[in-house]
Amino acid sequence: VRFFGTEENRDLLRQVTTKAIQDFRPDIIFIPALRETFQDHSALAEEVVRIARGRYLILGYEVPKHNRHFQPDVFVEVRPEDVEAKIAALNCYSEFTTRYYFEPEGIRGLARARALHAGYSGLTEAFELYHL
Numbered sequence: 001v002r003f004f005g006t007e008e009n010r011d012l013l014r015q016v017t018t019k020a021i022q023d024f025r026p027d028i029i030f031i032p033a034l035r036e037t038f039q040d041h042s043a044l045a046e047e048v049v050r051i052a053r054g055r056y057l058i059l060g061y062e063v064p065k066h067n068r069h070f071q072p073d074v075f076v077e078v079r080p081e082d083v084e085a086k087i088a089a090l091n092c093y094s095e096f097t098t099r100y101y102f103e104p105e106g107i108r109g110l111a112r113a114r115a116l117h118a119g120y121s122g123l124t125e126a127f128e129l130y131h132l
Contacts, residue, residue, distance in 0.1 A: 012019050023054055033060035033128050035069045053131050060128035064110060065101040072126030075118035083111050085124055 021029070032041035033047045045060060052058060062070045087104045100106065114126040 007038060010043065010047065013043060015049060017044070017047050018051050021048075021056075026056060028038045028057045028059065030039055030056065030059050030061055030127075031130075033062060033067050034069055034130065036063060037068065038063070038066040038089075041066060049130050057132055058130040060130055064106070065099070070126075070128065072114065072117070074127040075114065075120070075131045076123045076127070077115075077120065078111060078123050078125050080123065082125075083108055086125075 029048060029052055031045040032038070034042065034045045034049065036042045036045065041063070049058060059074060062072070087107050090102055092109070093102075108123075111123040111125065115122050115124040117126065118124050
């Protein structure tokens with residue numbers, strides 16, 4: 001916690017992130033939203049945008065507990081089984097599964113609310129666009 005956010009660790013974060021992007025060569029990079037309140041998440045997001053801008057599609061995702069100012073501008077329609085796969089993937093982080101923002105009904109409800117926000121009656125994932 002708060003490891004990446006310290007200035008002395010930013011250089012290490014940039015080095016590791018640069019190498020990971022060069023090795024993996026992704027088409028799309030998903031990062032925590034830039035205005036997230038959790039320091040390590042926002043530090044990582046800032047460095048990825050700094051390193052990867054101009055070359056990759058970069059989308060910021062929402063963590064409801066840490067994104068009080070999330071303003072999505074990209075909405076991706078998803079199926080119920082996609083939401084269930086997300087819930088299963090999030091449950092791999094066993095230290096967080098007891099947190100209210102990891103509750104399956106909350107995740108399903110957010111997908112429904114984001115669909116309504118986009119003017120759609122199904123389910124969506126929402127993102128902030130940082131580079132296209």
